[in-house]
Amino acid sequence: MNIIGVSAFFHDAACCLLQNGILKYAAEEERFTRRKADASAPIHAMKYCLREAGLSITDIDCLAYYEDPSKKLARQIWSGILGHPGELLGSVSPGHVETQIREVLGYQGQIKYVDHHLSHSASSFYFSGFRESAVFTVDGVGEWATTTYGVGNAKGVKIFEEVDFPDSLGLLYSTITSYLGFGVNDGEYKVMGLAPYGAPGYVKQMRRLVQMEAGGKYKLDMRYFDFLAGICMYSPELAELFGRPPRMEDAEMEQFHMDIAKSLQVVLEEILLEKARYLHDCTGMENLCMAGGVALNCVANGKVLKHGPFKQLFVQPAANDAGGCMGAAAYAYVDLTGESMPVEKMKHVYLGPAYTNNDIKKFLAPTNIIYTDCTGDPDRLCTLTAEKIKEGKVIGWFQGRMEFGPRSLGARSILADPRHPSMRERINAMVKKREGFRPFAPAVIEHRAAEYFDLDHPSPFMLETCQMIADVSLPAITHVDGSARVQTVNPHTNPRFYALLEAFDRITGCPILLNTSFNIKGEPIVCNIEDAMKCFITTDIDCLVIGDFIISREENSLELLQFLLMHERSIYSTLNHNVYTFV
Structure with missing residues (x-):
């Protein structure tokens, strides 16, 4: 069975090819177009996968897409994003994705839509080599979910609890990224790299941004955020909380900014550890799979493994949205065939083009x-x-x-x-x-x-x-x-x-x-x-x-x-x- 997995139309568009449950090829569209984080339909990446496998588009049994466009639209309407100046309803309608798949990618066969966090979860568990594992997915937002708790085993991947938009650890991190003068969706790793130069002098203020609740839940204090308006991530109250205006992109990097980055990292690690312990209490499992953009925070990953209750941790190397194409394809394979994915740990990610x-x-x-x-x-x-x-x-x-x-x-x-x-x-x-x-x-x-x-x-x-x-x-x-x-x-x-x-x-x-x-x-x-x-x-x-x-x-x-x-x-x-x- 040949299954194409696709992630697109948000950021980090990518395509992969799964043959009889084996991941054979995968690539991000940005590598071909040279547009950083290219979100467009991954036509070049798909052509690469088909060419390497010696297949045509008609040989594909199913195209698996990494989120549900209808659910996503419901969240966009709720948040008022369609009312922004210049926004076109057609570009975010549920039919837009299928139109792009049919007309741009040229695929006329079966399409399977897999919820965003299921795609993330599957992208980690099915390539972890674990026979069973707890699954912890944390990102900005998918359709509605921003943090999910689940399990993976021989029966598949199942999510049993979630935190919904607008409460989001990924958006918390992106908000501080923007406050520090770095690009959202691009500069979060810079904040992680900046943190060791700072001292956690603003941890008390940082904790006020997110209120911990029972179980896996938490809430952002929306007084400090303005991302629902779609213009800026933070409100004026955030600058008042920290006592300094936002840093402009080219402004000097001061100790204050380093201390903010460190304080954010400390609070993120606290929350991830607390919620990982909750997930362990719920599942009793020894293994943990993590996915979503926040799982690319390698410093936090190390703390979760070293100080948390799980004995083994697997993070899928393309844990961001690009890797969602892998999870969607794997989830579709299990759903369509009724068979389990091969229990084998991903050994490498050398899946792109080569030249002789x-x-x-x-x-x-x-x-x-x-x-x-x-x-x-x-x-x-x-x-x-x-x-x-x-x-x-x-x-x-x-x-x-x-x-x-x-x-x-x-x-x-x-x-x-x-x-x-x-x-x-x-x-x-x-x-x-x-x-x-x-x-x-x-x-x-x-x-x-x-x-x-x-x-x-x-x-x-x-x-x-x-x-x-x-x-x-x-x-x-x-x-x-x-x-x-x-x-x-x-x-x-x-x-x-x-x-x-x-x-x-x-x-x-x-x-x-x-x-x-x-x-x-x-x-x-x-x-x-x-x-x-x-x-x-x-x-x-x-x-x-x-x-x-x-x-x-x-x-x-x-x-x-x-x-x-x-x-x-x-x-x-x-x-x-x-x-x-x-x-």
């Missing part, structure tokens, strides 16, 4: 770009690359299938030496072109991780933080509070990245590399060869290692400039940075 050496050679052939060809000799490729990293070079690493989800995990990555004291500042300023407080993640050989980090289990998806414990200096990947967001790498899921880590270990005695996403601020992670070349050329990356080829900037300065002039492309963003995109 012939593709790369063909792309480079019309240029004068000089490169080192290591075809047929991967050991030489990894050794040469490791030596360049030891010399202080920043590497663009483009290998194999692109990752699905928001993290680069050694397929589309920027790599550097974690021991270099100025490397983090250099990459933030000259390569990523982003805020200097933002941390970078370490990628470490899996069986060596416990030597350096307080981590006793694999962490392949960068979804947990832990403390650095080794008596060595790794300033480029250690955050100000001594924590790190670790990716463990084994030879089975990404043999080439593992081989590079081994080569670097042989040369330096350090089995760790700095790993960050291969993109610059405001752009999606690179997808194809041209994207990689343009990001390489327009940043301060020293070398591009693409397939079996190494391209060095110092050998190609004029040739790279000529290439850039030949391949001009504009990048646009579709995000509304002022208010959560409910439509």
Whole structure:
């Protein structure tokens, strides 16, 4: 059975293909269109999935969509969003989704609508490898639900309690994100990265924003919020509560802002821990699956596992809306076939496009770009690359299938030496072109991780933080509070990245590399060869290692400039940075 899963028309549109219950391919639409968080119908992502599987659209048995448009419309009408200036009823009507599926995606077969939080829940449980688990989903809002409590077992996934809009931990976090001058739906992870620089001096005020209730319930104090109006996330009372006006986007980052971020993180962790304990009391289960955008807060995830009652935690690596396509497809498969999903833990997310050496050679052939060809000799490729990293070079690493989800995990990555004291500042300023407080993640050989980090289990998806414990200096990947967001790498899921880590270990005695996403601020992670070349050329990356080829900037300065002039492309963003995109 071939099932296409689709998430779209909100943000982070994506498509996946499930064949007989096995996830084969998945990709976000933004990677193809180059529009950050592209919400449009994922036609490019769907074409990719079909092409790789050798299928046509008529071979698809069902298209599963990640929410119920009718329920969503009811919530939008209730909140008054259809009365906003310039809003078109047709763009949010229940029939709009089907029209897009039929006319834009070209699919005429069976459509199955799966509730948003069921899609999130299924995206975690069905790929966790657990035979039974409690399921905890927390995000901004789906149709009505913002937080749900459920269970997954052989009978499927079931939600037994929920918190409804407008009470939402995701919207609480997004409101403070906006107050701190960052973009909503885009800057929440910046707030998480800023928090360790602050002190929890505003926890008392932050707790006033949300009132805890019995069981799984809580309520926002709506005096401090204005997102129902669709113009701004917060009301003037929020600024009065904290005693300072909102920060403008380009304004100086002060200690006050860091303290607000820290206080928010503390309160979020308190609430998640309390509600996780409640969920454990209800289910008595040892395993926990988390999903939804809030589950991308890797700091909170680590606290829930370390201080909560559950023995094991699984967070699906595309826990945001993009991953909802996976859950919708899996839920539809179980519902349509009456069979269980395979009980197997997701091992990797290398589910996107790949390019061969012939593709790369063909792309480079019309240029004068000089490169080192290591075809047929991967050991030489990894050794040469490791030596360049030891010399202080920043590497663009483009290998194999692109990752699905928001993290680069050694397929589309920027790599550097974690021991270099100025490397983090250099990459933030000259390569990523982003805020200097933002941390970078370490990628470490899996069986060596416990030597350096307080981590006793694999962490392949960068979804947990832990403390650095080794008596060595790794300033480029250690955050100000001594924590790190670790990716463990084994030879089975990404043999080439593992081989590079081994080569670097042989040369330096350090089995760790700095790993960050291969993109610059405001752009999606690179997808194809041209994207990689343009990001390489327009940043301060020293070398591009693409397939079996190494391209060095110092050998190609004029040739790279000529290439850039030949391949001009504009990048646009579709995000509304002022208010959560409910439509």
